[in-house]
Amino acid sequence: MTTHKSGTRLSHFPISFFAVVMGLCGLTLASEKLETTLGVAHRYSLALVILSAATMIVISAFYITKATRYWEAVRAEWHHPVRLSFFPAISISLLLLATTALPYEKSAALGLWLVGATFHIIATLSVVSAWIGHRSFETPHMSPAWFIPAVGNVVVPITGSSLGFVEVSWFFFAVGMVFWVVLLTLVFNRLIFHNPLPERLYPTLVILVAPPAVGFIAYLHLNGHVLDPFARILYYVGVLFLLVVATQIGRFFRLPFALSWWAYSFPLAAITIATFSYADMAGLAVLRVAGFGLYSVLVAVILILMVRTLQAIRNNAICQPE
DSSP states (O other): OHHHHHHHHHHTOOGGGHHHHHHHHHHHHHHHHHHHHHTOOSHHHHHHHHHHHHHHHHHHHHHHHHHHHOHHHHHHHHTSTTGGGGTHHHHHHHHHHHHHHTTTOHHHHHHHHHHHHHHHHHHHHHHHHHHHSSOOOOGGGOOGGGGHHHHHHHHHHHHHTTTTOHHHHHHHHHHHHHHHHHHHHHHHHHHHHSOOOOGGGGGGGGGGGHHHHHHHHHHHHHTTSOOOHHHHHHHHHHHHHHHHHHTTHHHHHHSOOOGGGGGGHHHHHHHHHHHHHHHHHHTOHHHHHHHHHHHHHHHHHHHHHHHHHHHHHHTTOSSOOO
16 A cells, blocks of 8 residues: 555656755855855865755655656646646756856866757757647746746856857857747746636746846856846846835735746845845845845745745645646
């Protein structure tokens, strides 16, 4: 009986679990940036690199086992109008792990980046093909989670440019920016003119912060860390969406816990890193203080997410049929 129940839960192991890796990698990169700002050794961030990699291995093992034993369940996720957008979270996780590893082991970062970039362009083309193909989508199916494939393209240049893949990095940056603009229009149409997002998907609203924040970081890597007008626009658009999301904090607190809560983590990490970077280049003390404040919030959010996720796993509240 126990084996049967365990197997059933495994068949419901969601692709969205990879958002946990994205959140931990985001915290790792934000910690590296904080340590650089403070001029201290990267001991804390190195421990987080190991934690992020270990989490990726564990989650990947579970999902690969699910794919080998319950392939139809994986196919069902692929054909799900919402979960489809979470498949590129796998390649994004690899790209983020490459970025976290770069300061410590360049060869490992190169391998992770090559695999992540290759899989991400395949995932992007597959998802876009599904969007414009024979499959029927309706406006209520759309959520900010649809930004995930676009965000992944913008992650590629952060490490790719440092590894010497300049033109490839510009290609991914261009793709990500174009899809961000297109999807931003569609998502706002859905948010304004249709029914509100369901509770389970409401945390994905925070993903609005990620594309401009990550875009700002990637653009700095591509243009030699010059704070030009386009870089300023990207950063302040990210700040705008952070403020928009902040108006919804009361509702976020009232939501029942779901794995989608991890959508809070990576966008918050991205805007934290972007704020530290902007403060360093512009010499603005107020933004440096804001960076410390955002980092404190990020750590608190990650700790809450980890505790609530472990509690949900212990109570068998995750990996259940919807």
